[in-house]
Amino acid sequence: MNNRPMLEIVSLQKRFGENLILRDINLKVARGELVFIIGPSGSGKSTMLRCCNRLEEPSEGDIILDGRNIMSGTSRDLDQMRLKVGMVFQGFHLYPHMSVLKNVTLAQRKALGRSADEANARAMDMLDRVGLAEKANAMPSELSGGQQQRVAIARSLALDPLVMLFDEPTSALDPELVGSVLAVMKDLKSKGMTMLVVSHEMEFARETADRVVFMDGGVIVEEGAPEEIFGAPKADRTRAFLSRVRR
Amino acid sequence: MQNFLQTFFNTKVMAQYLPDILSGMLVAIWIGLAVVVAGIAGGLALACLRTYRIRACNVFIICFADIFRALPPLVLILLLYFGLPGAGIRLSGPMVLFIVLALTLAAFAEEIFWAGFASIEKGQWEAGISTGLGFSRTLIYVALPQAVRLAMPPLVNRVLAITKMTALGSVIGVSEILSAATTAQSFSGSATPLSMAAIAYLILFLPLVFVARMVERRQDMRRGR
Numbered sequence: 001m002n003n004r005p006m007l008e009i010v011s012l013q014k015r016f017g018e019n020l021i022l023r024d025i026n027l028k029v030a031r032g033e034l035v036f037i038i039g040p041s042g043s044g045k046s047t048m049l050r051c052c053n054r055l056e057e058p059s060e061g062d063i064i065l066d067g068r069n070i071m072s073g074t075s076r077d078l079d080q081m082r083l084k085v086g087m088v089f090q091g092f093h094l095y096p097h098m099s100v101l102k103n104v105t106l107a108q109r110k111a112l113g114r115s116a117d118e119a120n121a122r123a124m125d126m127l128d129r130v131g132l133a134e135k136a137n138a139m140p141s142e143l144s145g146g147q148q149q150r151v152a153i154a155r156s157l158a159l160d161p162l163v164m165l166f167d168e169p170t171s172a173l174d175p176e177l178v179g180s181v182l183a184v185m186k187d188l189k190s191k192g193m194t195m196l197v198v199s200h201e202m203e204f205a206r207e208t209a210d211r212v213v214f215m216d217g218g219v220i221v222e223e224g225a226p227e228e229i230f231g232a233p234k235a236d237r238t239r240a241f242l243s244r245v246r247r
Numbered sequence: 248m249q250n251f252l253q254t255f256f257n258t259k260v261m262a263q264y265l266p267d268i269l270s271g272m273l274v275a276i277w278i279g280l281a282v283v284v285a286g287i288a289g290g291l292a293l294a295c296l297r298t299y300r301i302r303a304c305n306v307f308i309i310c311f312a313d314i315f316r317a318l319p320p321l322v323l324i325l326l327l328y329f330g331l332p333g334a335g336i337r338l339s340g341p342m343v344l345f346i347v348l349a350l351t352l353a354a355f356a357e358e359i360f361w362a363g364f365a366s367i368e369k370g371q372w373e374a375g376i377s378t379g380l381g382f383s384r385t386l387i388y389v390a391l392p393q394a395v396r397l398a399m400p401p402l403v404n405r406v407l408a409i410t411k412m413t414a415l416g417s418v419i420g421v422s423e424i425l426s427a428a429t430t431a432q433s434f435s436g437s438a439t440p441l442s443m444a445a446i447a448y449l450i451l452f453l454p455l456v457f458v459a460r461m462v463e464r465r466q467d468m469r470r471g472r
Contacts, residue, residue, distance in 0.1 A: 083379035
């Protein structure tokens with residue numbers, strides 16, 4: 001097993017006009033590690049996540065995926081890189097005009113070049129893994145939010161990503177639907193997926209995360225094991241944030 | 248009453264000019280079909296091109312759409328048919344009619360498809376792009392089908408409005424329905440050919456109106472869900 005980090009963020013900066021949203025972010029994510037990112041809204045955590053597959057274009061810095069810098073190379077290289085970085089959005093963003101199965105096979109066929117049979121088989125495996133194999137022929141509008149999010153996870157997983165990014169995956173869900181999505185994420189973690197998660201599910205972080213990163217004002221203020229961050233935060237800003245969310 | 252029927256529905260005149268009206272219908276159908284195909288294809292291509300947000304390109308597309316939506320097609324038809332020969336370019340009547348109507352439809356269709364693209368959530372694009380599809384394939388497989396679906400009701404209405412304008416061909420001697428009818432009217436001295444023309448237009452366009460109604464109803468049902 002090599003111990004090169006799976007994902008490395010190096011001196012990342014992001015500006016929107018005059019505003020510096022991210023200032024000098026450095027973060028290494030090891031193979032199979034689940035890094036959980038917390039912080040107040042506007043702290044730049046989603047922007048940082050979106051820089052990792054260049055949905056948001058970094059202003060400065062490098063993103064290194066499994067030893068390869070995704071900031072260099074052609075646009076075709078970039079698409080190849082994006083195949084290896086799964087992304088799950090707050091709003092699911094399933095394609096409403098396609099069945100669940102089509103949602104999961106589209107990129108497999110058109111971006112990875114898999115045959116229809118191969119893509120279907122892989123899609124059914126992944127849908128089974130998120131517990132929705134029986135919904136393969138349903139339309140997204142017929143599913144609950146939690147089910148849609150699990151399909152979105154299957155859609156990313158079917159491409160065999162090296163890393164999965166989760167951008168507030170449960171924030172748009174009714175409370176009773178959150179558990180099913182978190183259970184799928186926990187299962188992913190146990191199977192060795194490298195994950196970077198922006199979320200407010202502190203309980204989940206405490207149980208599942210290897211490391212918790214607290215961001216505020218575009219910088220990483222503090223990072224450590226969940227028990228350190230939640231049990232004995234060092235920085236005042238971390239303490240203040242945690243006491244606010246716990247209330 | 249007798250007088251009314253004699254004027255508008257004289258059976259002898261009808262029998263005499265039916266072949267002319269029918270061949271006029273055929274001409275209208277051919278030009279109409281060509282206009283619909285070229286206009287929609289052109290409008291869709293321009294709307295797709297516009298999603299790439301290339302500045303110079305979009306300035307051109309927006310100017311084109313605005314100009315051709317503003318100009319009355321009749322003005323353009325007269326300009327091309329009577330003006331161009333002065334510059335040494337002579338186009339046939341049907342060709343002028345086709346070009347003007349196709350460009351007009353393309354301009355309206357571009358705006359309709361663009362409105363469809365604009366109402367697609369940004370997240371749809373992001374989902375496609377983040378799964379490695381890249382911009383173009385996300386456009387084709389994710390955004391386009393949704394934009395086309397949204398565009399259908401206004402598009403069908405616009406197609407109706409513009410294909411009806413094949414009647415403008417009568418001012419430049421295209422032997423479509425109306426021009427066949429006015430010719431027949433001046434020869435026969437009867438208004439019957441004109442009522443035949445009206446009936447011919449109804450036969451051609453009423454089915455399309457029903458299609459438009461169906462498309463709208465389907466869209467409403469989908470929204471209601």
